[in-house]
Amino acid sequence: MDKVRVGLIGGGFVSNLHAEAFEEVAEAELVAACAVEQKQADEFARKWKIPFATADYRKILDRKDVDAVVIGVPNHLHHEIVVAAAKAGKHVVLEKPLAHTYADGQEMVNACKKKVKFGYAETICFSPKYVRAKRLVEEGAIGKLYMAKQGEKHSGPHADWVWDTARSGGGAVMDLACHGIAFCRWFLGNPKITSVYSHMATQVHGARTQGEDEAVTVVEFEGGAVGMVESSWNRPGGMDDCIEVFGDKGQTYADMLMGNALPTYSEGGFG
Numbered sequence: 001m002d003k004v005r006v007g008l009i010g011g012g013f014v015s016n017l018h019a020e021a022f023e024e025v026a027e028a029e030l031v032a033a034c035a036v037e038q039k040q041a042d043e044f045a046r047k048w049k050i051p052f053a054t055a056d057y058r059k060i061l062d063r064k065d066v067d068a069v070v071i072g073v074p075n076h077l078h079h080e081i082v083v084a085a086a087k088a089g090k091h092v093v094l095e096k097p098l099a100h101t102y103a104d105g106q107e108m109v110n111a112c113k114k115k116v117k118f119g120y121a122e123t124i125c126f127s128p129k130y131v132r133a134k135r136l137v138e139e140g141a142i143g144k145l146y147m148a149k150q151g152e153k154h155s156g157p158h159a160d161w162v163w164d165t166a167r168s169g170g171g172a173v174m175d176l177a178c179h180g181i182a183f184c185r186w187f188l189g190n191p192k193i194t195s196v197y198s199h200m201a202t203q204v205h206g207a208r209t210q211g212e213d214e215a216v217t218v219v220e221f222e223g224g225a226v227g228m229v230e231s232s233w234n235r236p237g238g239m240d241d242c243i244e245v246f247g248d249k250g251q252t253y254a255d256m257l258m259g260n261a262l263p264t265y266s267e268g269g270f271g
């Protein structure tokens with residue numbers, strides 16, 4: 001099988017994770033790298049042994065030897081680069097959050113539809129403990145689901161642009177709850193969302209951002225199940241990412257980063 005030739009657009013935190021992951025993927029090779037400054041692009045390309053580096057993402061889109069791009073740039077650039085990549089006929093994998101607005105997101109989906117594959121890189125639906133929790137549900141362990149909860153909390157973003165709402169598009173909800181909302185939707189079997197309520201507050205970082213740094217978001221789904229997502233940039237001491245899921249025959253809990261078990265109560269048994 002021919003390898004998929006990939007261009008990485010973005011050379012920061014998340015693109016380093018993508019580059020590391022690509023080392024494990026035999027069916028793909030990294031052929032081009034891009035960062036906002038040529039020096040950073042060169043350093044990134046040298047580190048990951050990528051033959052071409054540029055500070056202009058359009059030069060990646062112009063290349064015939066690029067089949068797909070993986071985009072890991074500040075959020076305000078997602079829309080422009082996805083639409084340009086689709087026009088250039090490149091398949092796209094995009095980091096979260098999708099877009100600043102629903103209209104932008106819709107335009108990105110439409111630009112890719114029929115022309116190229118468009119992958120939204122939601123990570124936590126692939127976390128082994130959360131995948132195991134989903135399998136427990138599929139084995140009938142906790143019956144009919146009526147509530148899924150997820151929380152992601154840490155001490156705040158590492159990059160300055162995330163604190164700037166013009167570039168990030170928002171605060172902790174845009175940055176973190178996008179994971180939780182995607183998790184609840186996936187966990188509950190992708191039902192349509194019927195309502196969203198988010199209580200947002202800026203508790204600690206008002207001098208640094210206009211965005212909320214603390215939020216509780218409640219999402220109602222068709223069929224009546226509820227998702228509850230807690231997001232915080234105010235928890236020093238490391239990252240906390242946990243789920244709780246409830247059904248009419250039991251419940252299960254998982255902590256992504258600590259311990260290795262899923263405490264579960266099941267009336268019917270499983271596995």
Ligand SMILES: NC(=O)c1ccc[n+]([C@@H]2O[C@H](COP(=O)([O-])OP(=O)(O)OC[C@H]3O[C@@H](n4cnc5c(N)ncnc54)[C@H](O)[C@@H]3O)[C@@H](O)[C@H]2O)c1
Pocket residue numbers: 009010011012013014015034035036037040055057071072073074075077095096097121123159161
């Ligand atoms: N899935 C996750 O858990 C996760 C984690 C972290 C970040 N992210 C997402 O990844 C994206 C990048 O975040 P990050 O933490 O890597 O940020 P970062 O600041 O570490 O890196 C951003 C990179 O984008 C590059 N860049 C900026 N403007 C550019 C332009 N015009 N053209 C080309 N490159 C440009 C910069 O040079 C830099 O290398 C964001 O959308 C963020 O939400 C996702």
